[in-house]
Amino acid sequence: MRLRLTDRQVGVLFMLPFLVALLLFLVWPIAEAVRLSFVRYNPLRPEVQPFVGLDNYRFVLEDPLFWESFHQALIWTGWSTFFQAVIGVGLALLLHQPLRGINAFRGLLLFPYIVPTVVIALNWRWLFNSEIGIVNHLLLQAGIIAEPVAWLSTPDMAMASAILLNVWKYTPFVVIVVLARLQTIPTELYDAAKVDGAGALRRFRDITLPQLAEVLAVVVVFRTIWTFNKFEEIFLLTRGGPGTSTYNLALYAYDQSIANLRMGVGAAAGVLMLLVLLVASFLYIRLTGFGREDRAA
Amino acid sequence: MNRWLAALLYALLCAVTFVVCFPLLWAISTSLKPKEEIFRWPPTLLPERFTFESYRELLFGGSAASAPGAGTPPSDFFLHWFANSIIVSVGSTVISITVATLAAYSLTRFRFFGQRAVPYVAIMGYMIPSVIFVFPMFLTLVELDLTDTLLGLTLGYVCITLPFCLWLMWAFFRGVPLEIEEAALVDGASRLQVFRQIVLPVALPGIIAASIFAFIVSWNDYLFGRVFMNSMELLPLTVGVMHFFDGTHVDWGLMMASSVLMTVPMAILFGFMQRHLVAGFGAGAVKG
Numbered sequence: 049m050r051l052r053l054t055d056r057q058v059g060v061l062f063m064l065p066f067l068v069a070l071l072l073f074l075v076w077p078i079a080e081a082v083r084l085s086f087v088r089y090n091p092l093r094p095e096v097q098p099f100v101g102l103d104n105y106r107f108v109l110e111d112p113l114f115w116e117s118f119h120q121a122l123i124w125t126g127w128s129t130f131f132q133a134v135i136g137v138g139l140a141l142l143l144h145q146p147l148r149g150i151n152a153f154r155g156l157l158l159f160p161y162i163v164p165t166v167v168i169a170l171n172w173r174w175l176f177n178s179e180i181g182i183v184n185h186l187l188l189q190a191g192i193i194a195e196p197v198a199w200l201s202t203p204d205m206a207m208a209s210a211i212l213l214n215v216w217k218y219t220p221f222v223v224i225v226v227l228a229r230l231q232t233i234p235t236e237l238y239d240a241a242k243v244d245g246a247g248a249l250r251r252f253r254d255i256t257l258p259q260l261a262e263v264l265a266v267v268v269v270f271r272t273i274w275t276f277n278k279f280e281e282i283f284l285l286t287r288g289g290p291g292t293s294t295y296n297l298a299l300y301a302y303d304q305s306i307a308n309l310r311m312g313v314g315a316a317a318g319v320l321m322l323l324v325l326l327v328a329s330f331l332y333i334r335l336t337g338f339g340r341e342d343r344a345a
Numbered sequence: 346m347n348r349w350l351a352a353l354l355y356a357l358l359c360a361v362t363f364v365v366c367f368p369l370l371w372a373i374s375t376s377l378k379p380k381e382e383i384f385r386w387p388p389t390l391l392p393e394r395f396t397f398e399s400y401r402e403l404l405f406g407g408s409a410a411s412a413p414g415a416g417t418p419p420s421d422f423f424l425h426w427f428a429n430s431i432i433v434s435v436g437s438t439v440i441s442i443t444v445a446t447l448a449a450y451s452l453t454r455f456r457f458f459g460q461r462a463v464p465y466v467a468i469m470g471y472m473i474p475s476v477i478f479v480f481p482m483f484l485t486l487v488e489l490d491l492t493d494t495l496l497g498l499t500l501g502y503v504c505i506t507l508p509f510c511l512w513l514m515w516a517f518f519r520g521v522p523l524e525i526e527e528a529a530l531v532d533g534a535s536r537l538q539v540f541r542q543i544v545l546p547v548a549l550p551g552i553i554a555a556s557i558f559a560f561i562v563s564w565n566d567y568l569f570g571r572v573f574m575n576s577m578e579l580l581p582l583t584v585g586v587m588h589f590f591d592g593t594h595v596d597w598g599l600m601m602a603s604s605v606l607m608t609v610p611m612a613i614l615f616g617f618m619q620r621h622l623v624a625g626f627g628a629g630a631v632k633g
Contacts (some may be wrong), residue, residue, distance in 0.1 A: 058536040059455030066448030066463075066511065069440075073482075073504045074470045080481030094487070139361065145354055153358050155619050157365055162611045162618075164565040166583040167604040171368045174375065174597055180386055182371055189387075216365070277474035280567045284587070298476045305480050306572070318477040325472065 084315035091309055104316035113292060114300055114317065121296035123207065124282070125275045128214040132271055133264065135215065136222025141256075143223065144230045154227075161220035169284035172213050176200055203293030206286045210294055214281055218274075222267050229263040230256075269332055273325055297321045369608070376400070376602035383598050399602035417577075419588040420599055425578045426585035427606070433495055433581055434563035437502035441510040442556050449514035450544060454523070464515045470508030478504045479572050486573065493575045501569040506559040513558065517551035557618050561611060582607055 053061070085104050087097040108114050143154050160168070175183050176199035184196045199205045233256070241251050279298035282288060288295040288303070295303075297317060305314030375383060376399050378392040406421040452463055482501050483492065491497035521544075529539050545552075570584040577588075586603045589596060 053535075053537070055530075055536050056455070058540075059451045059457065062447040062451035063455075063457070065444045066507075069444050069503065069507055070466070070470075073500075073507055074466075076485070077478045077481040077504065078473065080484065081477050084481065084484075094484075142354065142358060142361070147351060147354060147358075151619075153362055155615075156362050158619070159369075159612070159615060160365060162561050162565075162615050163369070164583060164607055164611065166565075166567055166586060167372075167607050168368070170586070170600050170604050171372050174601065175368055175371060180384060180388060182388055185386075185388055216368070273472050277472075277476075279474070279476055284567065298474055301476045302568075311480055311484075314480060315477075318474065318480075321474055322477060325474075329472070 081315045081318055084312055085319045087312050089311035089315075091311060100312070104310075104312045105320070107310075107313050108304075108316050108320060113295065114297075116292060117295040117297050117300040120207070120294060121276060121298075124211060124214075124278075124294075124296050125272055127211050128218070128275045129268060129271045131211070131215045132219045132222050133268055136219045136267075137226055137260070137264070139219065140223045140226035140230060143227055158220040158224060160217050161224070163217065165217070165280045166284060168213055168217055169281070172209060172285055173200065176209055200286055201290050203290055206290060206294050210282050210285050213285060214275060214278065217281070218271065221271065225263060225267050226260060229260060233259045269329070273329070276325065277321070297324075372601040372604045375597055376605050378598060380596070380598055399596075399598040400606070402599060403602055403606065419577070419585065419591065422577050422580070422585060423603065423606075426580050426582040429495060429579060430564055430582040431610075433498045433502060434560050436495075436499035437506050437563045438556050438559040440499070440503050441506040441559050442514075442552060445507060445510035445514045445555070446548065446552060448511055449518045450540065450548075452515055453518040453521075454526075464512055467508040467511040467515075471505070471512070475505060475566075475568050479568055482569075483572050492573055493579060495579060498570060498573050498581065501573055502563040502566060505566065505569075506562055509562070510555050510559050513555040514548075514551060517548065517555070521547055554618065557614050561614065564611065 086099060086101065088100050088103070089097055139157060143150060143157065175181055178184065178196055178198040178201065181199070183199070184193070187193045188196065197205060199209050237255050237259075238251055241255060246254065276296075277298060278296070279302060282294050282296060282299055283302070286294045288299045298321070301314045301317035301321065303314075304310045304317060374391055377395050377397070378389070379394055379396045379398065382389060382393060402420050403423040406423075448463070452460055479501070482504060486492045486497045486500070489497075491500070526539050526543055529543055530536070534542075565583065566581075567583045567587075570581040574580050574584060577585075580588075582603075586600070586607070589600055589603070
């Protein structure tokens with residue numbers, strides 16, 4: 049006999065697996081992370097988990113490495129997002145031109161976005177190798193540098209290389225979103241402006257930029273949050289080194305959990321990261337009103 | 346458009362494309378060089394002598410460099426890792442997309458309490474750093490005795506793909522008009538029939554697009570694999586190839602060959618994906 053379900057039951061039934069999964073894969077790990085941040089957890093003796101109150105947070109906040117990582121995370125996030133936004137808008141404008149074969153260029157320029165981080169990190173280590181890397185070779189040949197640069201083993205250069213990697217990989221994200229928005233700007237606006245005698249620069253400033261403003265704001269927030277969270281890009285390229293000069297908060301949390309076996313401290317660092325993100329998003333929502341139903345999709 | 350302007354734009358496009366593609370072209374070039382040429386200074390731009398020895402080592406094993414008695418060289422595991430990555434990525438994609446499609450349909454066609462909050466909870470989910478998920482998930486898997494298993498890793502990836510699949514499918518279903526479904530319901534079709542015979546075929550492009558994204562996200566992950574997995578033969582590709590750095594001597598030919606082989610499946614998927622990437626999707630449609 050076939051079971052007859054009412055329409056409403058079908059609706060609930062369809063929703064159930066997701067709600068269960070949401071609890072298991074989102075709510076539960078976060079709740080666990082918060083709980084871990086209040087206990088002392090030694091992976092070698094997991095059965096003993098004494099409650100330690102705010103000790104883990106105190107430890108983190110008194111740790112100079114945490115503040116150093118925080119500072120570096122801001123540098124890493126700020127520059128990466130800045131270059132991604134500027135280059136991304138430039139490329140999107142270029143790819144928006146009605147040229148023959150433009151789709152092939154679009155494909156090639158968006159490609160870095162889906163290249164695995166491990167692959168890019170390996171390639172970067174090879175390109176920027178200080179002894180036999182091609183980048184040093186080309187720069188030496190062009191006379192831009194006089195002697196080989198130790199890209200990944202001097203603090204500033206390591207951070208710059210990591211930011212460059214991030215910009216290379218994620219600028220296509222900005223391009224995708226901005227390009228999609230550019231395609232929805234009505235051409236009549238430009239035609240009308242042309243009739244009124246507005247030059248290319250005026251049209252860009254008075255039509256394109258205002259039309260892009262909203263989507264750019266969204267993109268910058270997404271990129272800021274995701275870049276702030278990034279772990280693999282830095283870990284695989286420099287492991288936070290040389291020394292601790294490219295640590296960000298994600299690396300700090302990871303290191304506390306894995307290398308120092310302080311799961312509780314690592315969790316506390318993670319929760320602090322989350323708080324930073326929450327405060328930043330809240331401020332952003334207050335400032336721009338993004339997140340209202342009509343603008344969400 | 347002015348001919349000179351067009352020429353200028355093409356020149357600019359070609360220059361940018363070359364710079365963007367250079368790291369990958371260089372990887373291909375390196376992977377085809379014999380070992381001694383790779384270490385030559387100044388470097389040769391194109392291989393003077395083409396060889397597939399790095400690829401052969403990865404695909405058929407038998408590394409020439411492995412000293413006797415040193416155990417199995419990491420490169421011998423390459424095909425295992427490749428298979429693991431496919432199994433795990435397909436697994437998590439199937440789970441996430443099935444659950445997300447059903448839920449997204451329900452969210453856009455029925456009314457219930459808390460409905461409007463669900464997509465926003467999901468989007469919050471993919472703003473949360475993976476470092477926060479990974480250790481609690483790991484400790485849970487320890488309790489369940491699922492660490493160092495492909496199943497455990499698959500479940501880990503659901504953490505990162507599920508919220509994002511829901512958001513995508515939700516955005517997709519919001520754009521699918523209700524009229525045909527309503528007409529079929531009025532004609533006496535059951536909701537399940539409508540879902541199977543009308544909704545799923547219409548939603549297929551969205552499902553494919555979301556699946557490809559989810560697959561890419563799982564395939565590219567490193568953190569979960571690194572924390573969850575231990576045995577050499579069970580590693581995903583991303584974690585495995587980093588073992589090529591373990592020895593004292595770094596074999597760049599092997600590295601670049603594995604880079605190329607890891608990127609090929611992504612390139613194929615990207616070919617299918619490109620149309621969807623450029624047209625139509627808004628800011629929520631991509632993750633990174």
